[in-house]
Amino acid sequence: MSVIMIFYYILSVALIGLLVWNFIREKESVTDMLLYLMVAIPFVLRVLRVK
Amino acid sequence: MIETRKIKIIMLTLVAIITVIAGIQLYQHRHYDVPIVAGPGVTKVGKLSDYYEGIKGTIADTNVFFMEGEEEGGSMLVIANTHSNEIVAGLTAFMIVENAVVEKGRLIVIPQFNNSGGRNTRAGDGYPLYFDIDTPWGSKTFRMGNRDASPLDQWPDPDVYVHYPEGQLLSYMDVRNTNRTWPGRSDGPLMEQVCYAAMELIRNENIDATLDVHGAETLFPVTNCIVAPDKSMRIATMTSLTVKSKEGFDFHVEPSPSGMRGLSHREIGDYSDSMPFLVEAPLPFLDQPTGPKTMDLLLTGRDPFLLSLSKKGMLFVPYDEEGWPIERRAGQHTSVVLELMNQMARQYPEKEIVVSGIPKYKDVVENGIGYYLTDPSTVDESRIYYE
Numbered sequence A: 001m002s003v004i005m006i007f008y009y010i011l012s013v014a015l016i017g018l019l020v021w022n023f024i025r026e027k028e029s030v031t032d033m034l035l036y037l038m039v040a041i042p043f044v045l046r047v048l049r050v051k
Numbered sequence B: 001m002i003e004t005r006k007i008k009i010i011m012l013t014l015v016a017i018i019t020v021i022a023g024i025q026l027y028q029h030r031h032y033d034v035p036i037v038a039g040p041g042v043t044k045v046g047k048l049s050d051y052y053e054g055i056k057g058t059i060a061d062t063n064v065f066f067m068e069g070e071e072e073g074g075s076m077l078v079i080a081n082t083h084s085n086e087i088v089a090g091l092t093a094f095m096i097v098e099n100a101v102v103e104k105g106r107l108i109v110i111p112q113f114n115n116s117g118g119r120n121t122r123a124g125d126g127y128p129l130y131f132d133i134d135t136p137w138g139s140k141t142f143r144m145g146n147r148d149a150s151p152l153d154q155w156p157d158p159d160v161y162v163h164y165p166e167g168q169l170l171s172y173m174d175v176r177n178t179n180r181t182w183p184g185r186s187d188g189p190l191m192e193q194v195c196y197a198a199m200e201l202i203r204n205e206n207i208d209a210t211l212d213v214h215g216a217e218t219l220f221p222v223t224n225c226i227v228a229p230d231k232s233m234r235i236a237t238m239t240s241l242t243v244k245s246k247e248g249f250d251f252h253v254e255p256s257p258s259g260m261r262g263l264s265h266r267e268i269g270d271y272s273d274s275m276p277f278l279v280e281a282p283l284p285f286l287d288q289p290t291g292p293k294t295m296d297l298l299l300t301g302r303d304p305f306l307l308s309l310s311k312k313g314m315l316f317v318p319y320d321e322e323g324w325p326i327e328r329r330a331g332q333h334t335s336v337v338l339e340l341m342n343q344m345a346r347q348y349p350e351k352e353i354v355v356s357g358i359p360k361y362k363d364v365v366e367n368g369i370g371y372y373l374t375d376p377s378t379v380d381e382s383r384i385y386y387e
Helices: A003-025 A030-048 B002-031 B088-099 B172-176 B190-204 B230-247 B264-271 B295-300 B304-311 B326-347 B361-367
Strands: B035-037 B044-047 B063-068 B071-079 B101-110 B130-135 B138-143 B209-216 B225-228 B252-255 B275-282 B354-356 B384-386
Touching (some): A003 A030, A030 B002, B071 B088, B088 B101, B088 B326, B190 B264, B209 B326, B225 B230, B230 B264, B230 B275, B230 B361, B264 B275, B275 B326
Parallel strands (some): B071 B101, B209 B275
Antiparallel strands (some): B035 B384, B101 B354
C-alpha cells in the first residue's frame, strides 16, 4: 500500500471521527443527526474495505 | 435528554442495518461468478497475466479464450466488457466463445476485460445488480457491472488523470476506465497495467485486428457505429455498407479522433501493428432522461421518455415503441464481427479467418440470445470457466 493510500485512509478515519463526534454532540436537530450518520456510511465502508 | 438518546440509538440501529444489508448485497455481487462454457472451437484458455505477470493474482486478471484453426490465417482479438454496464458486449462474447469454431486463422476473446469493473456497480444511479437471459434450459443470471473499475481495487483517484504516455489531461475517474488507459504501462495504476497486458498480448500474438465491443446512449452521436482510425477505415466502411445491404441494419462509421487519447481505437493502432475497431450498439438504459433503471429497460430498451424525445428528432438512432431489444443489439455485433473478418480477408487474403457457428443478426433476433448459450450442467466440468 502506497503512502498516499495510507494517508487517505487516515483521512477517512478522521472524517468518521468528526461525524460521530458531531452526532453525539447534536441535541436538537433530528435531521442533522441522521445526516451525520448517512454521510459516514461511505467512509465506514471504505475503512472496513468490504470486498 | 433521554428522548434524544432514544432517537440516536434508533437511528444508529437503522443506519447499521442499512449498512450491513447493502454491504452483504455488494459483497455477493462482487463474488458472483458467471459460468461460461468453452465451446467446441475453444482450443486453449489462458489468462491475461500470461502476458504481464504484474496483474497475476489480482482482480484485474481475466480469462482469454483461444479458438485456433488448423490452417494458418489472420488473427482477431475481441475484447468485451471494457465497460461492464454495456451488457451487450459480454453477451456477444459469450455467444462467440460458446459457439464459434475456427477452421482457418485465430480468434481470441476476452469476455470480461475490466474484471474489477464487472464486479462493481453504480448504486447512486440505481443500477440493477443482475439481469437474466431466458434460455431453452431456464434463465441464466449475469452480473451487471459498471463502467469503471471499483475504487476498492484502485484508489484514490487523482484530481486529474494525466494520460500515459501522451500527457493529455483527462477526467479524474478515467484512471479506472479501461477505455482511457490504453496503451498502459507496467508500473502504472492497475487499469493501465490491464491495458499494458492486452497490448503485450496483441504484440506477442501478432493480432491483425482488435475489436472492442461496447454499447452507447441513444442521445450520444457515437452510437450504432464502428469507430476506426485511418488504418482500419477501409475495412470499417466496407463492413458498414455490407451489413446495411445484406442484413438490413444501419451501422455507420465514425473516425477515431487523433487528438483524444487513451481510447482503444486510437492507441492500439498507434502502438502496435494491429488494426483497431470499436463497435457501439444503442443502449437506452444509459441515457439520462429515462424512467426507472430496471432490468426490463436494460433488456428491451423501451422507455416512454426516449420515445417522446425520438418524436422530437433528438435521438441519434431510429427509435419506436419496440425500443432496442437486446437481441437486436447483440445480433448486430455478431454480424459485424463476421463481416469485419470477411472484409479483412478481401483486403488482405493472407489474413483470412474462416469461422462457423457464430449466429448472425437475423438468427439472434429470431431465436434470442439464450438459444446460443450452453447449459453448464450438460458439459464436462473442465469446459466450464467463470467470469
